[in-house]
Amino acid sequence: MSARGNPSPASPANEVLTFAAIVEKCEKTNIAIEEMKKLAPARDVELRNAGNTPPIKWDRQGYCEAALMQATGQEAENPCERCAEGKGRFVGCVVSPIAGKGACANCKFTSREKTCCSLYAGNNDDNSAEPATRNKRARDEAEEDAPRPAPVPAGAASRPRPRTRRSAEVPDAAPAPRRPSRNAAAGEGPSRRPGSARASAARRAAAAPRAAAGSRVDAPGDAEGAGAGHEEPSYQQLLSFLVPAMASSHGWSASDKRDAAKMFRKLAGTLEKSADDHGK
Structure with a gap:
């Protein structure tokens, strides 16, 4: 494996699947799978055969998507932490503009799309890539740099509302005196x-x-x-x-x-x- 976490020549201990073999094995389909089947393969998929890697169950839609992403996608400009540490079912950190929502194939395979920190560059030659997806680290940095609203003074919510002009200036009306009769006035x-x-x-x-x-x-x-x-x-x-x-x-x-x-x-x-x- 190279320093960037992407594949080097396949290890004899690892299994290698071709694009055609993956298409043949996939039993599930959806729009993303059908779109990736139409793409030209970018590489053979090298499976990491460590003892803690789960087997690929081709009757699961997520596994099929992840394998096709690994075969047709592009190498991540910034490999995620798990791929950089040599973890994951596939060798190398690969992302796709069609599936994974910005996550790499390894994180898609283990349903870790929301925690993957790969940043999809989206600079394919055919300009068919979707806009770049921010990773978690980039979102955290953006939130730290964003301006925050001014703090509300303590006790501002409990201050009484000012009285209206009418209620402040007009005193309580006193009862009008009774009008004296003509005889009483005389x-x-x-x-x-x-x-x-x-x-x-x-x-x-x-x-x-x-x-x-x-x-x-x-x-x-x-x-x-x-x-x-x-x-x-x-x-x-x-x-x-x-x-x-x-x-x-x-x-x-x-x-x-x-x-x-x-x-x-x-x-x-x-x-x-x-x-x-x-x-x-």
Whole structure:
């Protein structure tokens, strides 16, 4: 074997197969096998008869492809590591533009196409070769020389997204205040007509004494018995509690309170006089 790992004159201990013998022995076929059968032979195939080399089973498609590659291909410009170390079923490192996917015949024979480091030159005279296939070592060197993307700063993925302009500048909207009514704006309370609240309060105040007076008329004995235990409140006292309550519930102003107090005092006097006259 030469220094490049390619065959020297055949060793007497090794078996030699001609191209015609290989074509005759192959029992399997595919497109690559049929294409290589049409090529002119480049060499006889010398089989390495070491004790650890598997026998060629001609009923396997991969073995037939590898043998035809060895017979019709071209010597690898850079022999792979296994061929350089004298390993493999065939003597010499041979590649083919038709089969092997850039791997040599020995690596094709042992199904090591992906790990073969032969670099197919593709410089045949008939220009029928496919583009060169990078070997594993060339791919590793290319990956080391290729520019790498800039590293992402630590914590960049966990940074919160900035708030939008609308959410950052517009504060939370407060509920709109209720629009006051015309009467409330004029200081007359929520009533629709001026004086309606005071008139209704006066009517309610007048109804209570009438009911109390009627009960005394219908059941004088009960009234006398009740008077013996406690004293009934006067109209003035009742109205003194009624005016603040009405002012608070209706939102009266100070002038409304004064007007209502005057009217209720006058009404209380009238009611007390009426009650006294009725009692007589």
